[in-house]
Amino acid sequence: MFQTELIEKCRNNDRRAQLKLYRQYCSAMFCVAKRYLASREDAEDAVQESFIKVFKNLHQYREEVAFGAWLKRIVINHCLDRVKKEKEKLLALEEKYLNAVVEENGSWQVEDSVTPKMVVRAIEQLPESSRYVVMLFLLEGYDHEEIAQIMGITEVNSRTLLFRGKQKLREILREYKVV
Template identity: 40%
Template sequence: MEAVSYQDVNSHVIDRCKEGDNRAQYELYKLYSKAMFNVSMRITNDYAEAEDVLQEAFISAFRNLHAFKSEASFGSWLKKIVVNAAINAIRKRRSELVPMDEQVVAEVADEQFEDDSEWKVDNVRRAIQKLPDGYRVVLSLYLLEGFDHAEIGEVLGITESTSKSQYSRAKKKLLEIMKEPQFSV
């Protein structure tokens, strides 16, 4: 199968960056920094650390821009760098995934809340922030970043079944958190 080349709408800026144009680097930073900060923040759950991860990721991206081959969008290439940098930051602070056996935990049945107001976006965001690092990372990568369990396993160095278990437990814990009084209206 032949590799498909992706024509990025910002390819002219990327080309200028490859030539060492600092203004183009700043322009690319402005185009992607907010979205990439949000990715970093969802994984690290710490504003200062998310900023550090963002800067590290852009430095790495600019140093390795020659490796960008336009097989996907620049944004998705950069997002992988940000995700890896955020996960490395979590590892540096010695957080570990919540211990468990390798068996896949049965999917938690979707619970219905009597009052839909409990599911306001801000409440869900705050509840996700309360999850332990391991749960939050897997949940964020799966639900918010669109990774599948095999990809999560590869990135985190865990098995696919462990990723599924972490995700299942994260959903269950999230439901518990959402039932706490401070998340009620």
């Protein structure tokens, strides 16, 4: 069955098609949710709740982007909403930093001895405010405009948080004696 046909059946409330679509994407979306939420249970709940939202709003999906990319964005937004609800304020930045202009050299290169596992472990140690921006930028591939929109911050703030996150990431990796 072609993807467009499967999506159309889901739009018509075909439960078998919905289950098939769910099974097709649930593992990948769980991995995405797990990056943002601390516990496995929270990530599983977020995936379930995201799929419920997707099936209710499937009529809004326009095939201008891949379904997986559309779904991924919904899962990420849902996870970030959950984090925001748990914390009174996700980002607690002083006014002076909001207006700071940050220059980036754009380099994310690390020593060959750095493994992806080390980078993920280092990202998990970042402060929440910069962790999510680093994850959206580095792991998900979003640009500052998209990150600002997703997180409800300015592009300048996104750049600032990415800059700080990158600096802290280097410090953490230096502690591993690899950078």
